[in-house]
Each structure stands twice: as structure tokens, then as C-alpha cells.
Amino acid sequence: MNKPPTFVAPHRPLWRLLAVTLGGFVLIGVFLALGLWQVQRLAWKEALLARIEASQRSDPQPLPAPQDWPRVQRDTHEYQRLQLSGHFDHGRETRVQASTVLGTGWWVLTPLRTSDGRWVLVNRGFVDAEHRDPATRPEPQGEVTLLGLLRVTEPEGRLWQHNDPGTGRWYSRDVEGIAAAQQLPGEVAPFFVDASEGSEGQWPRAGLTILAFSNNHLMYALTWFALAAMVIGALVFVWRFERRRVPGAAAVEPDA
Incomplete structure (x- = not known):
């Protein structure tokens, strides 16, 4: 077959x-x-989360001295708790576009002059459109002492939106650019500080720094x-x- x-x-x-x-x-x-x-x-994210947790449990540190500024890096210093004192110069306030849990609006960055004559940009918090005008919110006078988190500068702007100092349009917290636009005299810290707390119920609203990150x-x-x-x-x-x-x-x- x-x-x-x-x-x-x-x-x-x-x-x-x-x-x-x-x-x-x-x-x-x-x-x-x-x-x-x-x-x-x-590995980077786990180190970041561990550093944030340790910083939140520790006592606030003084503002880094000028000789230490070159060593301030994102991977070692960002989100470190600080305590600083000085006088705000509200006439040199800068508003930076922001999107937060409270909606869209602006961060209010005000230069703080320390007792030794140096400048630090302080992010006093978030304001909405109703409180964008400084006349609609209180401005701390005299010497102030505040707690905050050290933040690394955000140069140039966003990927698709660049800062425009000429028109006062800021999309990132660019310390060097803002200091130059506001013509701050003397030494300016190359980082800024997010205020951790403000007066309850008042604008700007501080303490909105994101400290919880997905992993x-x-x-x-x-x-x-x-x-x-x-x-x-x-x-x-x-x-x-x-x-x-x-x-x-x-x-x-x-x-x-």
C-alpha cells in the first residue's frame, strides 16, 4: 500500500x-x-526616598555657607530641611507658573536678605489668579525666621516653554535667571528654598512641595x-x- x-x-x-x-x-x-x-x-529613587525620610526626622540645618555652595548637588542636598532668617524684599517678587493640588497659578518667589548681606530666593508658596496681585495678600515685614526645604535651581524653563525675563514670563524656578532679572546685588545662593509653612488660611499657600514619589x-x-x-x-x-x-x-x- x-x-x-x-x-x-x-x-x-x-x-x-x-x-x-x-x-x-x-x-x-x-x-x-x-x-x-x-x-x-x-537605586537613585530609593536613595532619594531614604534621604527625604531622614531629613524629615532630623532637626533643620542652617543655611549652607557660601564656601559650601559649589558642593550643593541634587543627589546630596535637595529636600534638606533648613532654617533661615532675614528680611524679604517684596519689591523684587517673581511669580513662576505652577500646577498644584490647588489648581493652576503661580509660585511666589521673594528674595530674602540674610544678616550677612547674602540673598536667598524663597518660594513662599502658591497663589491663584485671584491672589496674584501682591496687594491682595499680606507681606511679612521686618526680620522673619522660616523653615523650608532646599531645592536645586531649575534653569531655562520647561521643555516646550522657555523663560522670558524680558516679559516676566517664568516657567521654572531659575535662580540665576531670576536673580539677574531682579538685579540682586551681592552674592546669591545658587539654590532656592521652599517654605514649609505659612500663616494658616493666608496666601501664598506654603507647604505644597511634593515629597511622595512613585517607585x-x-x-x-x-x-x-x-x-x-x-x-x-x-x-x-x-x-x-x-x-x-x-x-x-x-x-x-x-x-x-
């Missing part, structure tokens, strides 16, 4: 197999790089590594499948 012929698929051209393999290696490299980047981000970097890293593993598995399958193919596209007649 004759058996039906068995058809064997031909080999694909070698260049196609090599192209698929090369593309797979590229994807594996990209996915592994993204996974490693997320691992680095995870999903481990999940993202595992996702990228899983995708790399899937591509590796797909390449192994393709190569094993190709090895089982018989050269040529012939119909093999079985013996009777």
Missing part, C-alpha cells in the same frame, strides 16, 4: 535568517540596556528583562526550526 508523499519545506535563504538574528540581537541589547537603566533609576522602577526593569528573554527564546526557536528543515523543496515518495 502506497503512502502519501511527505513534503519537506525548503531552507529559507541564509541572509534572511541572519537578518532576523541580527534584529533579535539589537532588540535584546536595547531591552537589556533599558532594564539596566531602570535598575540604576531604582515602579523594579517592575519596569523586570518587564524589559522579560522582553529580552522572550526575544532570546524566539531566536532559539527559529534556529532549531531551521536546522530541522531538509534542503530543497521536494516531495519525498515513501517506499511502497
Whole structure:
């Protein structure tokens, strides 16, 4: 009794197999790089959260001395609790566009002159459109002592909106740019301070600094590594499948 012929698929051209393999290696490299980047981000985020937690439990520190200003960095000093004293210069107030839990409006940045004659920009808090005009809100007079968080400058503006000192449009808290626009004389700290608290029920509303950050970097890293593993598995399958193919596209007649 004759058996039906068995058809064997031909080999694909070698260049196609090599192209698929090369593309797979590229994807594996990209996915592994993204996974490693997320691992680095995870370490950075955990260090940030630990630093914020430690800072919130510790006593406020004095304002860094001018000789220490060059060492103030985002990864070591941001969100450090500070206590500082001085006199506000309300005539040099700057408003920076902001979006907060209270809605859209502006941050009010007012230069504070310390007892040694140096300047520090203080973010006194958020105001809405109704309280944008300084005449609609109180202005602390005389020497003030306040608690706040050290924040690193935000130069130039946003990705799609650049600061325009000429028209007074500010989209980021650019210490150097604001100090130059307000013509602050003398030394200006290269960072600003977010006021932690203000008078209850009064504007500006302080204490809106975001201190809770999501930390999903481990999940993202595992996702990228899983995708790399899937591509590796797909390449192994393709190569094993190709090895089982018989050269040529012939119909093999079985013996009777």
C-alpha cells in the first residue's frame, strides 16, 4: 500500500535568517540596556526616598555657607530641611507658573536678605489668579525666621516653554535667571528654598512641595528583562526550526 508523499519545506535563504538574528540581537541589547537603566533609576529613587525620610526626622540645618555652595548637588542636598532668617524684599517678587493640588497659578518667589548681606530666593508658596496681585495678600515685614526645604535651581524653563525675563514670563524656578532679572546685588545662593509653612488660611499657600514619589522602577526593569528573554527564546526557536528543515523543496515518495 502506497503512502502519501511527505513534503519537506525548503531552507529559507541564509541572509534572511541572519537578518532576523541580527534584529533579535539589537532588540535584546536595547531591552537589556533599558532594564539596566531602570535598575540604576531604582537605586537613585530609593536613595532619594531614604534621604527625604531622614531629613524629615532630623532637626533643620542652617543655611549652607557660601564656601559650601559649589558642593550643593541634587543627589546630596535637595529636600534638606533648613532654617533661615532675614528680611524679604517684596519689591523684587517673581511669580513662576505652577500646577498644584490647588489648581493652576503661580509660585511666589521673594528674595530674602540674610544678616550677612547674602540673598536667598524663597518660594513662599502658591497663589491663584485671584491672589496674584501682591496687594491682595499680606507681606511679612521686618526680620522673619522660616523653615523650608532646599531645592536645586531649575534653569531655562520647561521643555516646550522657555523663560522670558524680558516679559516676566517664568516657567521654572531659575535662580540665576531670576536673580539677574531682579538685579540682586551681592552674592546669591545658587539654590532656592521652599517654605514649609505659612500663616494658616493666608496666601501664598506654603507647604505644597511634593515629597511622595512613585517607585515602579523594579517592575519596569523586570518587564524589559522579560522582553529580552522572550526575544532570546524566539531566536532559539527559529534556529532549531531551521536546522530541522531538509534542503530543497521536494516531495519525498515513501517506499511502497
